[in-house]
Amino acid sequence: MKLTGKTALVTGGNRGIGLATVRALAQAGAEVHFTARSSANLAAARRDLGETPATGHLANMTDRIAMATLLEHGFDILVNNAAVIGPIGRILDVQVEDWAANIDINLTSAFHATQRALAGMVAKGGGTIVNISSGAAHRPQEGWSAYCAGKAGLAMLTRSVHMEYAEQGIRVFGFAPGVVDTDMQGAIRASGINPVSKLPRASLAPADEPARAIAWLCTPAADALVGQELDIRAPDLRAAVGLPPLG
Numbered sequence: 682m683k684l685t686g687k688t689a690l691v692t693g694g695n696r697g698i699g700l701a702t703v704r705a706l707a708q709a710g711a712e713v714h715f716t717a718r719s720s721a722n723l724a725a726a727r728r729d730l731g732e733t734p735a736t737g738h739l740a741n742m743t744d745r746i747a748m749a750t751l752l753e754h755g756f757d758i759l760v761n762n763a764a765v766i767g768p769i770g771r772i773l774d775v776q777v778e779d780w781a782a783n784i785d786i787n788l789t790s791a792f793h794a795t796q797r798a799l800a801g802m803v804a805k806g807g808g809t810i811v812n813i814s815s816g817a818a819h820r821p822q823e824g825w826s827a828y829c830a831g832k833a834g835l836a837m838l839t840r841s842v843h844m845e846y847a848e849q850g851i852r853v854f855g856f857a858p859g860v861v862d863t864d865m866q867g868a869i870r871a872s873g874i875n876p877v878s879k880l881p882r883a884s885l886a887p888a889d890e891p892a893r894a895i896a897w898l899c900t901p902a903a904d905a906l907v908g909q910e911l912d913i914r915a916p917d918l919r920a921a922v923g924l925p926p927l928g
């Protein structure tokens with residue numbers, strides 16, 4: 682129980698990697714809070730969590746007032762997980778409004794949550810922020826211009842937070858979770874637009890693998906890696922977390 686006494690907020694914690702992260706952080710002993718953007722999603726997450734202690738909050742990431750109010754709680758850990766993949770389409774085929782909506786959720790809202798969380802973390806002398814990144818932050822994929830640009834921006838935000846606040850005890854990581862069997866990958870498969878969409882579902886990783894790694898990053902065991910953009914596919918990281926080597 683390495684995170685006993687710590688409080689954590691996972692954005693978009695009602696399904697997928699976010700939900701698995703809620704479980705992993707709770708198993709590590711943290712007091713876990715998560716956001717969902719509808720009461721139906723909140724109720725479904727509660728059912729999925731069963732006996733796992735965690736508190737759900739209704740909040741859309743883009744709702745600045747709701748997120749600022751929630752983050753006044755002063756969490757020790759923030760996992761910026763909530764994100765959308767769309768609009769999926771080549772640049773001439775997507776609408777600028779949809780593109781901007783992706784950037785608002787995946788980047789601007791993550792910046793806002795980071796900013797509001799940092800205020801409390803700096804006041805109490807430390808905290809951990811994990812920004813859920815992607816291979817798409819570093820390599821373009823056909824049809825994903827908004828997603829790639831947003832994740833690339835988030836990777837730079839990770840570096841900016843490290844540069845400005847590491848000395849004040851802020852531990853920040855970018856973490857690419859691999860190709861994981863979630864609804865997001867279902868939408869990607871349905872699009873058929875690029876090589877990622879052609880990956881068979883059976884080849885995707887279970888969400889509890891990145892979740893275990895995220896919880897590990899929140900412990901002092903990961904101190905040597907602060908400020909970095911990490912990828913779950915790195916053999917050294919997998920070994921440190923206790924995940925099996927990739928075949």
Ligand SMILES: NC(=O)c1ccc[n+]([C@@H]2O[C@H](COP(=O)([O-])OP(=O)(O)OC[C@H]3O[C@@H](n4cnc5c(N)ncnc54)[C@H](OP(=O)(O)O)[C@@H]3O)[C@@H](O)[C@H]2O)c1
Nearest residue numbers: 693696697698741742762763764813815860861863864865
């Ligand atoms: N799955 C992969 O292979 C993969 C690979 C690389 C990176 N990632 C990253 O991993 C993270 C989790 O992805 P996932 O695969 O678990 O995705 P997912 O199954 O699609 O879940 C996304 C979560 O984000 C929430 N969300 C989206 N927009 C939101 C908003 N405006 N406000 C609040 N919550 C919002 C969703 O809430 P609703 O239920 O309300 O929609 C849901 O809880 C994302 O950052 C994603 O980019 C995933």
